[in-house]
Amino acid sequence: MxxxxxxxxxxxxxxxxxxxxxxxxxxxxxxxxxxxxxxxxxxxxxxxxxxxxxxxxxxxxxxxxxxxxxxxxxxxxxxxxxxxxxxxxxxxxxxxxxxxxxxxxxxxxxxxxxxxxxxxxxxxxxxxxxxxxxxxxxxxxxxxxxxxxxxxxxxxxxxxxxxxxxxxxxxxxxxxxxxxxxxxxxxxxxxxxxxxxxxxxxxxxxxxxxxxxxxxxxxxxLLLSEHLYGETFEPAIGSSGDKRLLDANARPVKTLDGHICITTNTDAQVLALFDAFGRPDLKQDQRFNNAPGRIDHIKEFFQVRAEEIARQGTAHWVRVLAEHDIPAMPCHTVDSLLRDPHMVDVGLVRTVDHPTQGRVKDIKVxxxxxxxxxxxxxxxxxxxxxxxxxxxxxxxxxxxxxxxxxxxxxxxxxxxxx
The missing domain is CATH 3.40.50.10540 (Crotonobetainyl-coa:carnitine coa-transferase; domain 1)
Structure with missing residues (x-):
């Protein structure tokens, strides 16, 4: 055959x-x-x-x-x-x-x-x-x-x-x-x-x-590579779990009218964030202006961030944080994601004709x-x-x-x- x-x-x-x-x-x-x-x-x-x-x-x-x-x-x-x-x-x-x-x-x-x-x-x-x-x-x-x-x-x-x-x-x-x-x-x-x-x-x-x-x-x-943390070493030099990710405030930050997602990993990003807040005094704070200090005082850092972000709306922070080159985005819903201007421009989701299902949304590669x-x-x-x-x-x-x-x-x- x-x-x-x-x-x-x-x-x-x-x-x-x-x-x-x-x-x-x-x-x-x-x-x-x-x-x-x-x-x-x-x-x-x-x-x-x-x-x-x-x-x-x-x-x-x-x-x-x-x-x-x-x-x-x-x-x-x-x-x-x-x-x-x-x-x-x-x-x-x-x-x-x-x-x-x-x-x-x-x-x-x-x-x-x-x-x-x-x-x-x-x-x-x-x-x-x-x-x-x-x-x-x-x-x-x-x-x-x-x-x-x-x-x-x-x-x-x-x-x-x-x-x-x-x-x-x-x-x-x-x-x-x-x-x-x-x-x-x-x-x-x-x-x-x-x-x-x-x-x-x-x-x-x-x-x-x-x-x-x-x-x-x-x-x-994958999870262990993220969270084995101090338990990586023999003997252990600390507990498991990345404290930055496990802090209760490591989540979208509440603005005056919604939520925004912010990540500041480097010292330069954190110092720029303080400028965006209009709080240059925080740039001298040894708890926050270097990575080891922030790890040891992560709760205080997140609390300061939450208080400042709550003072303005999401659109304000999206604009201001972009001006300071700080990674940030609105916290989308599934529905609002489809209307995101970048998503629309790159055409990730397009409408096509399916032979039996009619008009459907197709997610491009x-x-x-x-x-x-x-x-x-x-x-x-x-x-x-x-x-x-x-x-x-x-x-x-x-x-x-x-x-x-x-x-x-x-x-x-x-x-x-x-």
């Missing part, structure tokens, strides 16, 4: 796309896997999203949409991908997946070990089918530890890594979650990075590669690169939108594809048959 999905990288026409020609089979769901593969898809990788006929769970748990199963969050993590929907428990579908894998560079999954093994998608099986395959396994916890088979969600990991406790350490209240799936999103970028490293390494050393990205350890490593123009090549797909198209590329005839759809082994989104 001839497999159209095995087109060599150098034969791909869209040479302006940095990852053009690399093919990824993505069987992940929710956030961490889909966001990672969208990053790669945005740079030109051909991502095939393999879904169960019921679809990725994030289609259904993230709000309503004009067409069922097309939530906003799903659409913002699954553009530039094609969707094939197969029931891998049905006879014959496993061989179809193996055909897809023969023409793939990368396989990404975030299923539990037992499920992967039962479906015949474990590393040993797949590397025998494709000896050059990069196999990326996204897990909640590293498989060498006692938590290996535990389920992991972002909220669980925010608590487990100590992130939730930082709020209690800051204000003496209760631990709480960041209202953003920060562990999932951060781990997704680590997944994308690991895949890129493996693709680069394969250029000089052939052979299959196994990647394991544990979400718990990945985020814990923020990174620019010589020779690469970020583009929306494929709108976020409906469940199985490209099933027939992909099966034809694998060499299946229409009669066989029709039987698979009739038997429930495959799903083709209505009105989207190629």
């Amino acid at each position: 001839t497999h159209a999905l095995t087109t060599p990288r150098h034969c791909i026409g869209a040479a302006q796309l940095p990852l053009a020609g690399f093919r990824i089979l993505d069987v992940t769901s929710a956030v961490v896997g889909p966001y990672a593969t969208q990053v790669l898809a945005d740079y030109g990788a051909a991502v095939t999203k393999l879904e169960h006929p019921s679809g990725d769970i994030i289609r259904w748990i993230s709000g309503r949409s004009p067409t069922p199963g097309m939530s906003g969050k799903f659409m913002h993590m699954n553009r530039n991908k094609r969707s094939i929907a197969l029931d891998l428990k049905k006879p014959g579908t496993r061989e179809t997946v193996y055909d897809l894998l023969r023409g793939s560079d990368v396989f990404v999954n975030n299923m539990r070990t037992d499920a992967v093994r039962k479906l015949g998608l474990d590393f040993d099986t797949l590397k025998a089918i494709n000896p050059e395959l990069i196999y990326c396994n996204i897990v909640g916890f590293g498989t060498s530890g006692p938590y290996a088979e535990r389920p992991a969600y972002d909220s669980i990991l925010q608590g487990g890594t100590g992130l939730a406790s930082l709020f209690a350490a800051q204000d003496g209240g209760e631990p709480r979650y960041v209202p953003y799936v920060v562990v999932d999103r951060t781990a997704a970028l680590m997944v994308a990075n690991a895949i890129l490293v493996a693709l680069l390494a394969r250029e000089s050393q052939a052979g299959a590669r196994y990647i394991e990205v544990p979400m718990f350890e990945s985020y814990a490593s 923020p990174v620019s690169m010589t020779g690469f123009e970020p583009s929306l090549r494929i709108p976020a797909p409906r469940i199985g939108e490209h099933t027939t198209e992909i099966l034809r590329e694998l060499g299946l005839d229409d009669a066989t594809i029709g039987r698979m759809i009739a038997d429930g082994a495959a799903v083709q989104a209505q009105g989207t048959d190629a």
Whole structure:
């Protein structure tokens, strides 16, 4: 059988796309896997999203949409991908997946070990089918530890890594979650990075590669690098926790009519801040005019800052702080962020026509690169939108594809048959 999905990288026409020609089979769901593969898809990788006929769970748990199963969050993590929907428990579908894998560079999954093994998608099986395959396994916890088979969600990991406790350490209240799936999103970028490293390494050393990205350890490593602090040294020369970040006043500062965000890390910035306040006397205060002094008197410094900022409105401080070259921005809401003049000017969020959802907001790739123009090549797909198209590329005839759809082994989104 001839497999159209095995087109060599150098034969791909869209040479302006940095990852053009690399093919990824993505069987992940929710956030961490889909966001990672969208990053790669945005740079030109051909991502095939393999879904169960019921679809990725994030289609259904993230709000309503004009067409069922097309939530906003799903659409913002699954553009530039094609969707094939197969029931891998049905006879014959496993061989179809193996055909897809023969023409793939990368396989990404975030299923539990037992499920992967039962479906015949474990590393040993797949590397025998494709000896050059990069196999990326996204897990909640590293498989060498006692938590290996535990389920992991972002909220669980925010608590487990100590992130939730930082709020209690800051204000003496209760631990709480960041209202953003920060562990999932951060781990997704680590997944994308690991895949890129493996693709680069394969250029000089052939052979299959196994990647394991544990979400718990990945985020814990970042949090510890920020907050291990005095405990870094043996013996410890202080407690854990960055006092500048954990102070109760290390938050947006209340103005006369709202809030503003300010950061002054250097002595020069702090001295400029005192000028902006009209308080040159503070520039002689040994508690504040040098970094070690501010660390030891951080509460007093933040208190002075709060008192001065409260005297004027947000617009005043945005203007005055900019005049003194002090990093500052208004504290936006999600809605006001969309109206921010810089956001509008760079066009990060644009309105486009989706073939089934009508007019939608699309978030552009923020990174620019010589020779690469970020583009929306494929709108976020409906469940199985490209099933027939992909099966034809694998060499299946229409009669066989029709039987698979009739038997429930495959799903083709209505009105989207190629």
